[in-house]
Structure formats: C-alpha cells, structure tokens
Amino acid sequence: MATYTKHHCWSLLLRLFHWMFALSIVFLVVTGFYINDPWTNTMIEGSAAWPMANMRYIHYLAAYVFSAAVAIRLFLYIFGNAQERILDILPVTGRNINNLFMTLMQYSYISDKHDERLGHNILAGLAYLFTFIAAIVMIISGFYMLFPEAPFWEGWGLALFGSQQFARYLHHILMWWFMIFAVIHIYLCVWNDVKEPEGLISSIFTGVKFKHKA
Numbered sequence: 001m002a003t004y005t006k007h008h009c010w011s012l013l014l015r016l017f018h019w020m021f022a023l024s025i026v027f028l029v030v031t032g033f034y035i036n037d038p039w040t041n042t043m044i045e046g047s048a049a050w051p052m053a054n055m056r057y058i059h060y061l062a063a064y065v066f067s068a069a070v071a072i073r074l075f076l077y078i079f080g081n082a083q084e085r086i087l088d089i090l091p092v093t094g095r096n097i098n099n100l101f102m103t104l105m106q107y108s109y110i111s112d113k114h115d116e117r118l119g120h121n122i123l124a125g126l127a128y129l130f131t132f133i134a135a136i137v138m139i140i141s142g143f144y145m146l147f148p149e150a151p152f153w154e155g156w157g158l159a160l161f162g163s164q165q166f167a168r169y170l171h172h173i174l175m176w177w178f179m180i181f182a183v184i185h186i187y188l189c190v191w192n193d194v195k196e197p198e199g200l201i202s203s204i205f206t207g208v209k210f211k212h213k214a
C-alpha cells in the first residue's frame with residue numbers, strides 16, 4: 001500500500017487570490033457579454049430598471065476584486081512561498097525543463113510517467129503566467145475605458161492601445177482567453193486528480209498536497 005506524506009503547499013493568500021480571481025471572472029464575463037450586446041428589451045433601458053447601468057455597476061465592482069486579486073498574485077510571485085514564486089514555474093532549471101517535457105508527454109498520452117513535485121507543473125505555471133499578463137491587459141484597457149481622462153490611465157491606454165475603440169476590441173477578444181482557459185483548466189485539474197492521488201483539487205481549498213513517502 002502506498003504511503004503518502006502531507007505537505008503545506010499554498011498559502012492562505014494564494015487561495016484567496018484564486019477564488020477572488022475565479023469568481024470575479026464569472027461576473028465579468030456575464031456582465032461583459034451584456035455590455036457588448038444587451039439581451040433585455042431596450043425599451044426598459046430608459047426606465048427605473050435600467051439594466052445596463054446595473055450590469056456596468058456589477059462589472060466595475062467585480063473589476064476591483066479582479067484587480068486586487070492580480071495585485072495579490074504579483075506580490076506572491078515575488079514574496080510568496082517556494083511554490084508560489086515566479087522562478088518555480090519558469091523553465092530555467094534542468095529540473096523544470098524536464099518537468100515541462102514530461103508533462104507534455106503525459107498530457108499527450110505518449111508516456112504515463114508523472115513528475116511528482118509540490119508546486120504547479122511547468123506547463124500549468126506558464127499558462128497561469130500568460131493568464132496573469134492577460135489580466136494586466138484587461139485591467140489597463142478596462143480602466144482606460146472607465147477613466148479615459150485620468151492622466152494615468154490615459155497615458156498607459158494611449159501608449160499601449162492607441163484609440164479607446166482598439167482597447168475595447170482587445171478587452172473583448174481577450175475575454176475569450178479567460179473562458180477557454182477556465183474550461184481547459186478545470187478539465188485538467190480533474191484529470192490530474194483522477195490520475196494522481198496528490199489531492200490537487202482540495203489543495204486549492206486547504207493549501208495541502210500529498211506526496212509519495214520517499
């Protein structure tokens with residue numbers, strides 16, 4: 001019978017980041033679709049119900065939660081524990097490059113070998129890093145649309161996107177990354193949890209993972 005040891009893996013702050021990020025995205029996507037193409041009867045827009053104003057209000061509230069989550073992750077990339085720091089997920093050491101290769105082989109069903117490590121596998125880590133960068137683009141384009149005359153957002157907005165219309169276009173297109181990412185992410189978390197008894201899914205609630213006893 002295999003024996004496992006219990007390891008503390010994710011800090012409370014990382015788990016807080018995860019759920020702030022995941023839940024705010026659900027609200028941002030739903031209200032974002034509404035802002036793009038309101039599905040209610042437009043005759044009620046001018047009435048007291050004013051759904052567009054409510055949807056935009058929810059979008060901005062969720063946007064502040066989302067931005068706070070991204071600030072937390074930035075902090076953890078620098079000051080987090082060993083699994084949370086940025087160097088742990090970059091393919092910059094022999095061990096990490098090997099892990100990236102092994103994960104690709106395992107995910108494509110070419111090999112069954114699993115590299116047991118406490119933190120994210122490198123493929124996942126790189127996808128999270130890309131998502132983090134996409135999140136920063138969402139924040140800058142979002143605040144550029146919200147406060148176009150505030151010198152700070154106007155400066156960044158003009159420098160990165162030029163027109164507001166282009167910022168809105170990118171903001172919209174990038175939304176699809178978050179939706180596609182979420183589907184693949186949840187699928188892969190379940191897949192990993194079925195294949196390897198590390199307690200992956202519960203780790204994002206409890207912070208604890210399991211490893212084979214050496």
Ligand code: HEM
Nearest residue numbers: 028029032033035036063138139142143145146172175178
């Ligand atoms: C993953 C995060 C986010 C998603 C998926 C998202 C999605 C969307 C979508 C689809 C739209 C409609 C764009 C269109 O007209 O086609 C929109 C509009 C907008 N979003 Fe976001 N958004 C996100 C984050 C943010 C953030 C962080 C802010 C910051 C304040 C923000 C502020 C805005 C603003 C100001 C608009 C324009 C509202 C208007 O034209 O009335 N969004 N968002």
Ligand code: HEM
Nearest residue numbers: 021022025119120121124128131178182186189200201204
């Ligand atoms: C039922 C829903 C979800 C579950 C059970 C879940 C579970 C997990 C688990 C187990 C991890 C750690 C995986 C690993 O070690 O690689 C993780 C990480 C992560 N998840 Fe989720 N997730 C969910 C929804 C979402 C959604 C909707 C998003 C955003 C679109 C998201 C974004 C992330 C990110 C960015 C990380 C990396 C954390 C870090 O930066 O260290 N998750 N999730």
